[in-house]
Amino acid sequence: MTDRYIDLVNTPLPGKLAKALGLPRPSVLRRFTPGEPVATQPILVTGSGAGADALAEVILGWDVEVRRHVLPGEKLSAAVVVLDAAESPADLSAPLLELGQAVKLLVPGGRVVGISRSAEDTTDPARAAARQGIDGALRSVAHELRGGATANGIILRGEATTTDPSTIGTLRFFLSGKSAYVDGQFIEVLALPEESVSELAASTAAEGEGIPDRPLAGRTAVVTGAARGIGARIAEILARDGAHVIAVDVPAAGEQLAQVANRVGGTALQLDITAPDAGTRILEHVGERHGTLDIVVHNAGITRDKLLANMDAARWDSVIAVNISSQLRMNEQFLGSPVFSSSGRIISLASTSGIAGNRGQSNYAASKAGVMGMVRAQAEAFDGGARTINAVAPGFIETDMTAKIPAVRRQVARRLSSLQQGGLPVDVAETIAFLASDAAAGVNGQVVRVCGQNLVGA
Amino acid sequence: MTDQVQAHNAPSTPRTAVVIGGNRIPFARTGGAYAYASNQDMLIAALDGLIARFGLQGERMGEVAAGAVLKHTRDFNLTREAVLGSALSPETPAYDLQQACATGLETVVGLSNKIKLGQIDSGIAGGVDSASDAPIAVSEGLRRVLLDLGRAKTTQQKIRILATLRPRDLSPSVPGTGEPRTGLSMGEHQAITTAAWKITREEQDQLAYQSHHNLAAAYERGFFEDLVTGYRGLVKDANLRPDTSVEKLATLKPVFGKDLETPATMTAGNSTPLTDGAAVVLLGSEEYAAAHNLPMLANIVDAEAAAVDFVSGEEGLLMAPVHAMPRLLARNGFTFDDFDFFEIHEAFAGTVLASLAAWEDEDYCKRVLGLDGALGSIDRSKLNVNGSSLAAGHPFAATGGRIVASLAKTLSEKGGRGLISVCAAGGQGVVAILEARN
Numbered sequence: 001m002t003d004r005y006i007d008l009v010n011t012p013l014p015g016k017l018a019k020a021l022g023l024p025r026p027s028v029l030r031r032f033t034p035g036e037p038v039a040t041q042p043i044l045v046t047g048s049g050a051g052a053d054a055l056a057e058v059i060l061g062w063d064v065e066v067r068r069h070v071l072p073g074e075k076l077s078a079a080v081v082v083l084d085a086a087e088s089p090a091d092l093s094a095p096l097l098e099l100g101q102a103v104k105l106l107v108p109g110g111r112v113v114g115i116s117r118s119a120e121d122t123t124d125p126a127r128a129a130a131r132q133g134i135d136g137a138l139r140s141v142a143h144e145l146r147g148g149a150t151a152n153g154i155i156l157r158g159e160a161t162t163t164d165p166s167t168i169g170t171l172r173f174f175l176s177g178k179s180a181y182v183d184g185q186f187i188e189v190l191a192l193p194e195e196s197v198s199e200l201a202a203s204t205a206a207e208g209e210g211i212p213d214r215p216l217a218g219r220t221a222v223v224t225g226a227a228r229g230i231g232a233r234i235a236e237i238l239a240r241d242g243a244h245v246i247a248v249d250v251p252a253a254g255e256q257l258a259q260v261a262n263r264v265g266g267t268a269l270q271l272d273i274t275a276p277d278a279g280t281r282i283l284e285h286v287g288e289r290h291g292t293l294d295i296v297v298h299n300a301g302i303t304r305d306k307l308l309a310n311m312d313a314a315r316w317d318s319v320i321a322v323n324i325s326s327q328l329r330m331n332e333q334f335l336g337s338p339v340f341s342s343s344g345r346i347i348s349l350a351s352t353s354g355i356a357g358n359r360g361q362s363n364y365a366a367s368k369a370g371v372m373g374m375v376r377a378q379a380e381a382f383d384g385g386a387r388t389i390n391a392v393a394p395g396f397i398e399t400d401m402t403a404k405i406p407a408v409r410r411q412v413a414r415r416l417s418s419l420q421q422g423g424l425p426v427d428v429a430e431t432i433a434f435l436a437s438d439a440a441a442g443v444n445g446q447v448v449r450v451c452g453q454n455l456v457g458a
Numbered sequence: 459m460t461d462q463v464q465a466h467n468a469p470s471t472p473r474t475a476v477v478i479g480g481n482r483i484p485f486a487r488t489g490g491a492y493a494y495a496s497n498q499d500m501l502i503a504a505l506d507g508l509i510a511r512f513g514l515q516g517e518r519m520g521e522v523a524a525g526a527v528l529k530h531t532r533d534f535n536l537t538r539e540a541v542l543g544s545a546l547s548p549e550t551p552a553y554d555l556q557q558a559c560a561t562g563l564e565t566v567v568g569l570s571n572k573i574k575l576g577q578i579d580s581g582i583a584g585g586v587d588s589a590s591d592a593p594i595a596v597s598e599g600l601r602r603v604l605l606d607l608g609r610a611k612t613t614q615q616k617i618r619i620l621a622t623l624r625p626r627d628l629s630p631s632v633p634g635t636g637e638p639r640t641g642l643s644m645g646e647h648q649a650i651t652t653a654a655w656k657i658t659r660e661e662q663d664q665l666a667y668q669s670h671h672n673l674a675a676a677y678e679r680g681f682f683e684d685l686v687t688g689y690r691g692l693v694k695d696a697n698l699r700p701d702t703s704v705e706k707l708a709t710l711k712p713v714f715g716k717d718l719e720t721p722a723t724m725t726a727g728n729s730t731p732l733t734d735g736a737a738v739v740l741l742g743s744e745e746y747a748a749a750h751n752l753p754m755l756a757n758i759v760d761a762e763a764a765a766v767d768f769v770s771g772e773e774g775l776l777m778a779p780v781h782a783m784p785r786l787l788a789r790n791g792f793t794f795d796d797f798d799f800f801e802i803h804e805a806f807a808g809t810v811l812a813s814l815a816a817w818e819d820e821d822y823c824k825r826v827l828g829l830d831g832a833l834g835s836i837d838r839s840k841l842n843v844n845g846s847s848l849a850a851g852h853p854f855a856a857t858g859g860r861i862v863a864s865l866a867k868t869l870s871e872k873g874g875r876g877l878i879s880v881c882a883a884g885g886q887g888v889v890a891i892l893e894a895r896n
Contacts, residue, residue: 257510269511
């Protein structure tokens with residue numbers, strides 16, 4: 001499970017050798033530690049317009065130095081390119097060329113974050129070209145960055161502004177170590193209805209200024225497939241953020257499940273999620289013990305790989321049953337119950353296999369692409385309310401599952417991303433915890449890839 | 459003055475003690491999955507599964523009571539050590555209890571009484587046993603020599619003491635299931651009782667088959683999903699044979715009672731095997747359960763222990779529950795007809811069948827139990843409906859916890875009243891009543 005090559009290439013002599021031979025030189029990624037500062041060096045905010053100015057004001061409030069232009073030789077923690085006012089492709093020139101100067105000054109683990117508007121929200125061809133152009137430019141920058149730095153984008157939908165709570169929340173996520181393995185991705189942000197903005201402000205004020213240390217305090221979260229791997233890590237991170245976790249897995253994984261529940265101070269619920277009454281039983285458990293179900297993480301999943309020509313019904317059907325049919329059935333039961341919070345969050349595990357396909361995984365890819373279809377349709381139904389549903393699509397993550405890939409293929413798979421390494425379960429978990437928090441209240445129907453900008457499925 | 463006020467405030471009628479839930483690890487056959495697990499390991503596993511199920515991490519419970527029948531001397535404080543190894547608060551007090559196979563049930567009785575009296579609000583009762591990791595002692599001769607050596611002062615004294623050592627002293631002393639006062643194994647004792655009550659081989663095999671069938675069906679419908687937590691790769695009781703049949707059981711050779719005049723009827727199929735495992739039950743007052751948003755499966759109504767004179771041969775070794783039962787029923791004003799579920803521990807099929815026969819026997823009930831007539835008969839369809847020890851196995855002290863948790867869950871699902879009967883070595887037995895909450 002450990003990537004020895006990263007350790008090796010980050011020591012002096014082998015590092016030099018790798019450079020001389022033109023071998024990949026992955027960096028040790030900057031990951032989140034509670035209490036970490038937003039930035040150790042100034043943050044550059046480029047772009048002109050009211051949106052950029054307002055955002056620079058907000059960032060100044062974080063006790064961070066803000067630059068509106070690159071100062072020669074001064075290191076930067078991050079560069080935020082605000083392009084929400086771009087009207088034509090020509091408008092991209094100045095801010096992106098300035099970004100080009102800034103990326104040379106980024107500290108290791110630095111961040112580039114673009115903020116722009118959706119091409120889908122305009123009928124003006126020039127404006128749409130400018131907005132879509134930003135997408136291509138930022139993805140390219142992500143490929144070019146080294147030293148564990150990443151580039152991601154926030155896309156404002158509708159009336160959303162650069163200083164909306166969800167824009168700020170998403171920016172904070174991208175700037176933090178929580179997004180270490182999220183690279184070359186775009187998250188769309190919606191303007192929140194008036195009443196939920198004031199509600200959010202009230203809850204944030206109650207927790208203290210800025211982003212609270214325990215953004216999920218008082219929430220009850222269900223995590224399926226929580227006995228090991230990514231699921232266990234999700235349970236831990238949600239608990240770290242203050243949530244009470246109900247760890248769900250099959251009785252066969254009961255021993256590990258109990259260990260996870262005891263580690264995170266939660267409860268273990270043994271059940272098979274493919275049972276017709278699984279959702280109802282989860283609701284009964286939560287209703288009796290906690291009253292309200294706030295967060296659901298559909299993490300449980302299986303693989304039964306075979307080339308389609310050799311696929312049998314048992315392999316196909318079991319993957320579909322566990323990975324997608326169970327989620328559809330449980331969601332229906334949750335949404336029909338008063339126990340599920342009116343501002344409830346559903347986060348579903350998709351996969352980059354579901355985006356790009358994968359040889360030998362037609363069943364798995366069908367189920368994971370299915371998850372994305374389900375999330376988008378359900379998000380439409382949630383539109384205008386306080387509930388959200390999103391998906392997280394992991395790329396190559398170092399787990400027991402990927403440890404079974406033959407050694408050479410595993411090495412190649414690890415290097416096939418902009419960050420030239422596999423991600424860790426914690427990277428997936430941090431993204432899920434972000435989507436479960438108030439900071440992501442305006443993020444709905446998104447598929448966030450946690451893949452280090454994998455060349456597959458990009 | 460203050461003391462008087464407090465005395466007035468003490469509850470004049472006892473509170474209700476409820477079963478909140480239970481947890482056990484699957485029972486393993488001796489030398490199987492838990493061959494290298496100690497009693498403490500298994501008890502911690504059972505506790506941690508319970509803690510995880512009910513979110514008790516870091517909680518200071520009123521008290522934890524448990525025990526083991528086969529116990530190492532180093533485990534003198536077994537339950538407290540298990541608490542310290544678990545996710546409970548280290549400030550949770552604990553005590554060990556030992557009443558042979560009735561240990562588990564007796565811990566439930568003891569803690570529920572404390573809850574009823576208001577001495578504690580919550581408790582965990584249970585037991586554990588390992589026949590795999592049994593203590594092996596040195597022989598009595600070697601033990602004396604070693605103790606004397608420790609007290610010797612001079613080399614000469616030491617040599618003199620060592621010279622008294624005999625080769626036979628070097629063979630270890632292994633614990634058995636033999637009764638110290640009769641030298642007979644439990645199986646041989648039961649064989650005498652089985653023969654005395656003329657229990658047939660067919661009846662015994664039928665009961666064993668029913669036990670496996672019922673336990674397998676309970677697993678099949680998910681009954682144990684919130685009662686059992688897997689351990690060391692075992693997910694179900696290793697002794698369970700879902701595909702066994704009366705015909706298959708009939709092919710087994712008798713193992714006990716071969717020296718009796720009557721044909722031997724007791725086989726490995728209708729006797730419980732030596733087993734490893736642990737089981738615990740979460741108990742509390744109604745107020746505790748409500749305050750913690752925990753379920754209340756059943757009330758613990760009453761219990762009665764009895765002992766019989768098996769040494770003289772006047773009564774069978776495992777017949778004590780037969781004596782306890784009429785006393786318990788009379789005290790509570792019940793007959794067998796007032797019960798919907800019966801949990802009679804299957805030490806041997808013959809034990810259950812001899813007990814049933816005794817309660818139905820007018821002459822025996824009058825003569826031995828001092829009743830006016832037969833105590834009554836038990837509807838077999840209400841007996842051990844989710845299987846019992848013949849199928850699950852019987853890690854001595856763990857059986858009581860298994861039975862109480864399973865019966866309490868059955869009562870919460872189906873309603874009604876349940877009766878428990880557990881026999882124990884030394885001619886003892888404990889019976890108890892649980893009741894559904896509505």
